[in-house]
Amino acid sequence: MDGAKEMGIRNVSSICSLTKLDEHDLSCLPEKPRLNIERQRSFDERSLSELPTILTRESYDNYDSMHSPCGRSCIDTPASFGGNSFNPHPIVADAWEALRRSLVYFRGQPVGTIAAYHYASEEVLNYDQVFVRDFVPSALAFLMNGEPEIVKNFLLKTLQLQGWEKKIDRFKLGEGAMPASFKVLHDPVRKVETIAADFGESAIGRVAPVDSGFWWIILLRAYTKSTGDLSLAERPECQKGIKLILMLCLAEGFDTFPTLLCADGCSMIDRRMDVYGYPIEIQALFYMALRCALVMLKHDGEGKDCIERIEQRLHALNFHMRSYFWLDFQQLNDIYRYKTEEYSHTAVNKFNVIPDSIPDWIFDFMPMRGGYFIGNVSPARMDFRWFCLGNCIAILSSLATPEQSMAIMDLIEARWDELVGEMPLKIAYPAIESHEWRIITGCDPKNTRWSYHNGGSWPVLLWLLTAACIKTGRPQIARQAIDLAETRLLKDGWPEYYDGKLGRFIGKQARKYQTWSIAGYLVAKMMLEDPSHLGMISLEEDKQRKPLIKRSSSWNC
Ligand code: GLC
Numbered sequence: 350m351d352g353a354k355e356m357g358i359r360n361v362s363s364i365c366s367l368t369k370l371d372e373h374d375l376s377c378l379p380e381k382p383r384l385n386i387e388r389q390r391s392f393d394e395r396s397l398s399e400l401p402t403i404l405t406r407e408s409y410d411n412y413d414s415m416h417s418p419c420g421r422s423c424i425d426t427p428a429s430f431g432g433n434s435f436n437p438h439p440i441v442a443d444a445w446e447a448l449r450r451s452l453v454y455f456r457g458q459p460v461g462t463i464a465a466y467h468y469a470s471e472e473v474l475n476y477d478q479v480f481v482r483d484f485v486p487s488a489l490a491f492l493m494n495g496e497p498e499i500v501k502n503f504l505l506k507t508l509q510l511q512g513w514e515k516k517i518d519r520f521k522l523g524e525g526a527m528p529a530s531f532k533v534l535h536d537p538v539r540k541v542e543t544i545a546a547d548f549g550e551s552a553i554g555r556v557a558p559v560d561s562g563f564w565w566i567i568l569l570r571a572y573t574k575s576t577g578d579l580s581l582a583e584r585p586e587c588q589k590g591i592k593l594i595l596m597l598c599l600a601e602g603f604d605t606f607p608t609l610l611c612a613d614g615c616s617m618i619d620r621r622m623d624v625y626g627y628p629i630e631i632q633a634l635f636y637m638a639l640r641c642a643l644v645m646l647k648h649d650g651e652g653k654d655c656i657e658r659i660e661q662r663l664h665a666l667n668f669h670m671r672s673y674f675w676l677d678f679q680q681l682n683d684i685y686r687y688k689t690e691e692y693s694h695t696a697v698n699k700f701n702v703i704p705d706s707i708p709d710w711i712f713d714f715m716p717m718r719g720g721y722f723i724g725n726v727s728p729a730r731m732d733f734r735w736f737c738l739g740n741c742i743a744i745l746s747s748l749a750t751p752e753q754s755m756a757i758m759d760l761i762e763a764r765w766d767e768l769v770g771e772m773p774l775k776i777a778y779p780a781i782e783s784h785e786w787r788i789i790t791g792c793d794p795k796n797t798r799w800s801y802h803n804g805g806s807w808p809v810l811l812w813l814l815t816a817a818c819i820k821t822g823r824p825q826i827a828r829q830a831i832d833l834a835e836t837r838l839l840k841d842g843w844p845e846y847y848d849g850k851l852g853r854f855i856g857k858q859a860r861k862y863q864t865w866s867i868a869g870y871l872v873a874k875m876m877l878e879d880p881s882h883l884g885m886i887s888l889e890e891d892k893q894r895k896p897l898i899k900r901s902s903s904w905n906c
Contacts, residue, residue: 440839441874444867447843448490451864452499453479455533456542459499460506462487462868464530465845465860475547476860478530481507481561482617486812486868488568492575493875493882500572501581506544507531507565508590515548517555522548525593527561529619553620559609559631560616562594563638570641571885582645591642592655598635599658607665608632608726617738618776618802623789626727629739632670633722637746639663640888663891670722670748673700676733677720677756681711684731701729708733710779714767719760720753724777735760735768735778741813744820747890758821761814770851772806772837773830774814780804795858799849806852808834808844809869812876819880820887831873843867 451462461479488500510531515522528546535542549557569591573582581587598609609632613625616634624630639659646652646659676684685707687698711733721740724732740757743749749757761768768775780798781789790796796803811827811834818827838844845863846856876882 438835438874440835441871443839444843444871447862447867448487448864448871451487451862451867453533455502455506455544458502460502460533461499461531462864464864466862466864467842467860475530475532475551478532478547479503480530481527481558482529482564483809483865485564485568486809486865486872489571489812489882489886490868490871490875492571492885493872493879497572497576497578500568504565504569504572504581504587507561508586510544510546511562511590511593513546513548515550517548517550522557523597525562525590525595525597526557527565527594529558529561552614554612554614556612556614556619558615558619559611560634562597563631563634566591566594566638566641566645567634567886570645573645574885583647587645588647588652591646592651595639595642595655595659599655599662607662607669609635620793620796620802621789621791622777622796622802623732623781624725626725626730626732629674629722629724629736630742631739632666632674633739633742633746633748636663636666636670636748637742637888639666640746640891667748670743671750671753673726674722675720675753676715676723678715678717680720681707681715700726700731702731703729706731714764714778716760716763718756719763720756721760722749722753722757735775737768737774737776737807737810738813741810741817744817745813745887747888751890754817754821758818758823758826762826766851769830769833770806770849770853771833772847772852773808773834774806774810775852776802776805776807776810776846778804797857800857801846801848804850805856806847806849807866808838808846809863809865812869812872815873815876816883816886819876819883824877824880827873827877831870831877834870834873838866838870843870 447466448462451466452459453461453463461484463477464480464483465476484503488503491497491499507527510528511525515526526548528548529552531544531546533542534545549555552558569582569587573579604610606627608627611625611628611631613621613623616624616628616630618624618630639662643656643659643663646656648656684698684702685704687702687704689698689701689703691698691701706729714735721735722743724734724736724739726732740749744754744757747754764778767778780786780800780803782798786792786796786798786803790803793803795801798804811830814830815824815827818824841855842861843863843866844855844859844861845866846859848854848856848859
């Protein structure tokens with residue numbers, strides 16, 4: 350706890366192992382800038398009458414017109430914008446203003462950010478809600494700017510929502526499920542605000558967001574790491590929340606793999622995109638959430654049992670992912686030469702992948718130097734597509750070995766045109782086209798080739814790339830990507846996504862002033878400016894992992 354004291358940690362009274370795994374984290378470095386107390390105070394002091402409390406477009410419009418004459422001076426400037434730390438790009442100020450405009454209040458307290466600020470009224474859908482996954486970059490931006498209160502409010506509010514009974518038709522969801530999004534409803538007659546949450550019962554496809562709970566745990570650790578305030582994670586309700594989320598994933602059943610079996614559309618790609626099975630995005634987030642939980646859970650009776658299960662799962666998941674999801678030139682060549690129909694423990698081609706099913710594009714795409722975690726592995730199926738989020742999270746969580754992390758960066762450099770092009774960053778590569786698109790997406794008009802989830806470019810991914818670049822010691826890659834984004838983002842009105850092979854066109858149905866595009870850019874900028882921020886979202890490799898657990902060793906012999 351000595352280190353904790355040095356960092357000005359507020360509550361060190363109870364025992365928590367939070368610092369244990371973080372010894373090597375960059376944010377422990379002494380040069381970490383202190384929270385901007387002055388900014389914090391002025392934020393807390395803003396009166397409700399100054400700010401929108403109703404989540405309707407009109408209120409935002411009114412707010413805009415009410416305040417537009419004085420512009421930014423009415424809205425707090427970022428701490429890093431004070432002129433003392435660095436010279437920001439002019440669009441940084443606009444980004445902060447837009448981010449603050451997206452704040453959502455519940456009974457006077459900021460609890461999140463709206464998904465998109467600009468939309469034609471007939472296209473609202475659910476973009477007027479606070480999405481758990483969308484709020485993550487906003488939260489990081491606020492934390493990096495010394496404004497942790499909103500993050501704390503968000504964590505507690507969503508935790509309360511977890512406690513609701515969740516039902517789709519007559520079927521009850523697991524207790525630990527976290528919402529995909531929530532909305533503040535304002536009753537002007539009764540003058541009360543209430544919250545409506547969506548756990549999948551309103552979502553397209555009626556799929557529960559598997560990623561929400563993981564992001565919640567990851568964010569709780571980021572908050573703790575950034576503020577040094579251990580008391581939030583140590584609260585009994587937070588400890589319970591973590592355990593409930595993980596109980597959904599750690600229960601024993603018919604699984605033969607440590608990976609998590611998922612329905613299509615259960616994460617950022619929330620429509621049918623052939624992601625069902627064991628998608629890399631979820632496996633990487635699962636891994637990261639398990640590691641974050643490990644450092645936050647108390648070693649009491651129930652906690653101990655959970656910790657043991659987490660350790661066993663991490664061990665098996667780590668082995669499975671590094672062995673079966675990893676693809677580089679050598680591995681591709683091995684798969685290309687696979688024999689099939691092997692039986693028994695001696696099988697090399699364990700999942701019976703038929704070499705004829707390897708798509709042509711991968712032979713050109715795979716560089717001699719470089720590699721990545723493929724999209725999905727299950728019986729007789731390897732989805733060779735590249736998914737950005739899963740690979741970046743694999744680097745940040747140290748699911749990837751240091752060599753694998755370097756190889757992922759090598760691949761990004763070698764395939765810059767394909768993966769970055771003119772606008773960072775491709776969500777998935779390549780796009781699915783023609784007949785395949787019909788069968789795989791169910792003729793989805795939003796996910797046509799090189800658009801949206803089907804090979805579209807998403808500015809929000811910039812923060813993940815930047816974090817991965819810093820972790821692997823290649824900040825110049827992030828710099829290049831940020832430079833590209835800066836030529837377009839503000840001018841184009843912060844679109845949700847871009848279309849085309851090079852990401853040159855504003856997305857067909859892209860929302861403007863998409864909050865996570867704005868926050869993602871700010872986080873990328875701030876991290877590059879002060880790499881010590883990386884510690885809140887990155888975990889070093891755990892070198893003390895226990896020797897092989899009993900069950901898997903018996904399986905292996
Ligand atoms: C879209 C995206 C999803 C995001 C939501 C709100 O549905 O696919 O990932 O959370 O919009 O921005």
